[in-house]
Amino acid sequence: MTEQNSKILILESEPDILMRKHSIEDFPNESCGFMYGYETETERIITIARPVINSKEGDQKRRFEISPFDYMKAEAFALQKNLTLLGVYHSHPQHPAIASVHDLKSAMPFFSYVIYSVMNAKIDDVKSWQLKDNGEEFYEEEVRLTILNTVNKIQTT
Amino acid sequence: MAKLIIPTPLRKYANNTAFFETDSFTVDQAVEALTTEYPELKTHLIDNNGKVRSFIKVFVGDDDIKALDGIDTELNENDVVSIVPAIAGGVQALYEQIKKWH
Numbered sequence: 001m002t003e004q005n006s007k008i009l010i011l012e013s014e015p016d017i018l019m020r021k022h023s024i025e026d027f028p029n030e031s032c033g034f035m036y037g038y039e040t041e042t043e044r045i046i047t048i049a050r051p052v053i054n055s056k057e058g059d060q061k062r063r064f065e066i067s068p069f070d071y072m073k074a075e076a077f078a079l080q081k082n083l084t085l086l087g088v089y090h091s092h093p094q095h096p097a098i099a100s101v102h103d104l105k106s107a108m109p110f111f112s113y114v115i116y117s118v119m120n121a122k123i124d125d126v127k128s129w130q131l132k133d134n135g136e137e138f139y140e141e142e143v144r145l146t147i148l149n150t151v152n153k154i155q156t157t
Numbered sequence: 158m159a160k161l162i163i164p165t166p167l168r169k170y171a172n173n174t175a176f177f178e179t180d181s182f183t184v185d186q187a188v189e190a191l192t193t194e195y196p197e198l199k200t201h202l203i204d205n206n207g208k209v210r211s212f213i214k215v216f217v218g219d220d221d222i223k224a225l226d227g228i229d230t231e232l233n234e235n236d237v238v239s240i241v242p243a244i245a246g247g248v249q250a251l252y253e254q255i256k257k258w259h
Contacts (some may be wrong), residue, residue: 065244107246110169112248
């Protein structure tokens with residue numbers, strides 16, 4: 001499912017830990033936030049994650065939304081820190097980390113959409129998706145975690 | 158001159174630039190100037206009816222143009238115009254997912 005020539009997404013441990021914690025804390029609701037970092041020719045490296053409020057009115061167990069003001073702040077933060085706004089993360093409580101039709105509806109090109117699957121308040125899986133050039137479907141990005149040794153620690157705290 | 162902030166995901170269609178300065182008098186003119194300069198942006202910002210796409214919001218400063226005069230909102234010197242994509246999503250009901258897989 002991975003697109004040829006796509007970059008490998010590296011999740012550094014600090015943002016990965018933060019996103020996992022946020023996804024667990026907000027369970028059974030969906031969490032969301034922005035990811036920042038930089039790119040090389042072959043890799044996209046996430047160095048910072050910043051949680052934002054899920055502003056979806058209604059069922060936050062199944063939907064998330066980020067307010068335009070939080071989006072504008074995210075762009076301003078990236079410019080201020082000389083980083084690239086590389087994507088959005090959110091959680092799928094009690095569901096797999098598979099991008100859904102709802103994720104696809106408003107997906108933008110370029111962004112990585114990282115999804116944490118949270119099952120019974122524990123992280124079960126993480127996957128990342130990016131919109132294909134045709135704008136009609138996602139492809140799965142290869143994700144490399146630098147956190148592996150600390151995952152169990154987080155889930156038990 | 159007013160300054161447009163191009164959202165990161167669309168910068169690849171704008172020569173990887175973040176800002177676009179224009180002496181346009183309205184938001185409509187500014188968007189027209191932007192898409193004339195960077196034609197590849199047009200399909201991502203404008204729908205088939207010539208309107209700004211439904212999942213794109215435009216802000217002048219902190220104000221959504223919908224609360225002002227819409228696309229005809231006038232621009233003043235030093236206004237900052239933000240193009241803001243909708244960010245939303247969520248889980249798919251499992252029966253929908255299973256249907257998709259088969």
